[in-house]
Amino acid sequence: GQQLNQSPQSMFIQEGEDVSMNCTSSSIFNTWLWYKQDPGEGPVLLIALYKAGELTSNGRLTAQFGITRKDSFLNISASIPSDVGIYFCAGREASGAGSYQLTFGKGTKLSVIP
Amino acid sequence: DAGVIQSPRHEVTEMGQEVTLRCKPISGHDYLFWYRQTMMRGLELLIYFNNNVPIDDSGMPEDRFSAKMPNASFSTLKIQPSEPRDSAVYFCASSLSGSLNTEAFFGQGTRLTVV
Numbered sequence: 001g002q003q004l005n006q007s008p009q010s011m012f013i014q015e016g017e018d019v020s021m022n023c024t025s026s027s028i029f030n031t032w033l034w035y036k037q038d039p040g041e042g043p044v045l046l047i048a049l050y051k052a053g054e055l056t057s058n059g060r061l062t063a064q065f066g067i068t069r070k071d072s073f074l075n076i077s078a079s080i081p082s083d084v085g086i087y088f089c090a091g092r093e094a095s096g097a098g099s100y101q102l103t104f105g106k107g108t109k110l111s112v113i114p
Numbered sequence: 115d116a117g118v119i120q121s122p123r124h125e126v127t128e129m130g131q132e133v134t135l136r137c138k139p140i141s142g143h144d145y146l147f148w149y150r151q152t153m154m155r156g157l158e159l160l161i162y163f164n165n166n167v168p169i170d171d172s173g174m175p176e177d178r179f180s181a182k183m184p185n186a187s188f189s190t191l192k193i194q195p196s197e198p199r200d201s202a203v204y205f206c207a208s209s210l211s212g213s214l215n216t217e218a219f220f221g222q223g224t225r226l227t228v229v
Contacts, residue, residue: 033217042118042205042220043157088157090218101170102147102218104157 006089006105013079014113021108022073023089031092032065032072033102038085046087047074069094079112086110118221120206126227132194135224138187139208147218148181148191149205157205163189164211196228 006023013019023032031050035043047058049065049072056063062075072091076083089105119138127133139146147162161171166183174181178197183189193200203225207218 035220040222040225042207042222045217045219048217101159101162103159106156 004089004091004103004105006108008108009106010109010111012111012113015079015081017079019076019079019083019110020073021087021089022071023091023105024071025091025103026070028069028094029091030069030094032063033090033092034061034063034072034074035088035090036085037088037107043088076110079110081112081114084110084112118206118208118219120204120221120224122224123222124225124227126229127196129197129228130195131228132192133196133200133226133228135191135204135206135226137189137191137206137221139189139206140219141187143208143210143219144186145209145211145218146183146189147207147209148189149207149220151203151205151223160191193226196226198228201226201228 004023004025033048034046036046037043046061047056047063049056052065052069053067054065060077064073066072086107086109088107090102092102118140121136144165148160149157150160151157158173160173161181162169163183179193181191203223205220205223207220209218
């Protein structure tokens with residue numbers, strides 16, 4: 001099936017630093033989603049993107065739907081300790097059957113050093 | 115809204131036993147998804163339903179796995195017989211169809227350990 005390449009796999013940053021992570025696909029997507037997963041919990045939706053070029057913010061988080069529709073990035077500004085967790089990108093292909101099926105990246109594990 | 119509710123949160127069972135995982139989707143959502151999460155493979159879609167009908171079960175690993183959705187507010191994922199390699203966290207998610215707001219909302223998961 002479709003694979004998403006998410007990078008980096010893990011990050012160690014100092015509190016207060018900005019963070020950037022991204023996802024790329026080989027197919028065109030019509031939806032990009034970013035989730036955060038805390039230990040022992042399910043993924044929680046952070047930002048949803050539905051149009052190429054769309055730039056959306058949620059507090060200190062900003063995500064963009066790439067113009068080519070094959071990539072997306074997530075930025076976190078001024079990181080704080082509670083940002084620790086695993087961030088997943090997810091996308092939905094633009095064509096065909098199973099149009100409500102999401103494909104997930106492998107995740108970016110973020111560690112914030114106080 | 116209570117969100118997606120899964121039970122049990124944790125399950126430890128012996129190899130060969132039957133395991134049943136349960137899910138109550140968000141009221142009004144017409145899509146329900148079952149995912150499995152492992153360190154090696156990440157989040158994998160097992161099966162999903164639309165209006166209680168299974169649409170795509172190509173992710174179900176083997177015939178030992180089966181899923182049902184008898185009504186709009188309940189679904190089960192059954193493994194019979196269970197094996198140690200089935201140990202993982204199983205997530206249920208639901209979403210509402212439409213041109214927007216098609217995000218999937220996840221439950222807290224069931225951590226399954228087969229010994």
